[in-house]
Amino acid sequence: MPVTVRAASCGRQPPDRAGGGEAVTVPGFNTRAVHGDGWRDPLGAVSPPIYQTSTFWYATMAEGAALGADRGTGWYYTRWGNPTTRLLEDRMALLEGGQDALATASGMGAITVAMLAALAPGAHAVVPRGVYQATFQFARDVLPLQGIEVTFIDAVDPAAYEAALRPTTRLLYVETPNNPLLQITDVAAVAPTMDSTMKRMQKVCGTSP
Numbered sequence: 001m002p003v004t005v006r007a008a009s010c011g012r013q014p015p016d017r018a019g020g021g022e023a024v025t026v027p028g029f030n031t032r033a034v035h036g037d038g039w040r041d042p043l044g045a046v047s048p049p050i051y052q053t054s055t056f057w058y059a060t061m062a063e064g065a066a067l068g069a070d071r072g073t074g075w076y077y078t079r080w081g082n083p084t085t086r087l088l089e090d091r092m093a094l095l096e097g098g099q100d101a102l103a104t105a106s107g108m109g110a111i112t113v114a115m116l117a118a119l120a121p122g123a124h125a126v127v128p129r130g131v132y133q134a135t136f137q138f139a140r141d142v143l144p145l146q147g148i149e150v151t152f153i154d155a156v157d158p159a160a161y162e163a164a165l166r167p168t169t170r171l172l173y174v175e176t177p178n179n180p181l182l183q184i185t186d187v188a189a190v191a192p193t194m195d196s197t198m199k200r201m202q203k204v205c206g207t208s209p
């Protein structure tokens, strides 16, 4: 069902989170989930084709070299990018109102990438004690090897995030409901702490950690 929203001033915003700007009518969540923002397969396939190739054909060595160096448009090697995966990433970004998305082959792959992308040596992370066991072990045993400090907090207490903040805090990790305890973190209650941390990070952007 179409819904009317206030168009956001920047970034892609799902209707339920959009604010400010002009009122526009956009397709509902289910329509966006199925049709994205107007994607059409060039050959007319209704369901997105699954490209099961690891490597793509290119016309010249120069084109291959450019694609291999992440320049130019086209597909080179599925580890670098794949049309099926890209479509999934685009669709998730659209539905979540994110600027972009990255699909990984497993949950721990996603968590590891997100943590390592956000944290550099000298940085600090806040992680609830009650998270998925492999996530806990990664935060407790692997992050410190990279010179990253972690404070473990009680997941169900949103105030614990604020209390654990340091000038070097770069990651506030939320898992809700968590596995296997099914504890709930009140995301709306943690959001202001997340926002202020994001703003502080943007100010120090480019400095380390």
Ligand SMILES: Cc1ncc(COP(=O)(O)O)c(C=O)c1O
Residues within 6 Å of the ligand: 105, 106, 107, 108, 109, 111, 132, 135, 175, 178, 179
């Ligand atoms: C909350 C949570 N995080 C991470 C994982 C790990 O996902 P994967 O097994 O795909 O690496 C799971 C798996 O059940 C999970 O429930």
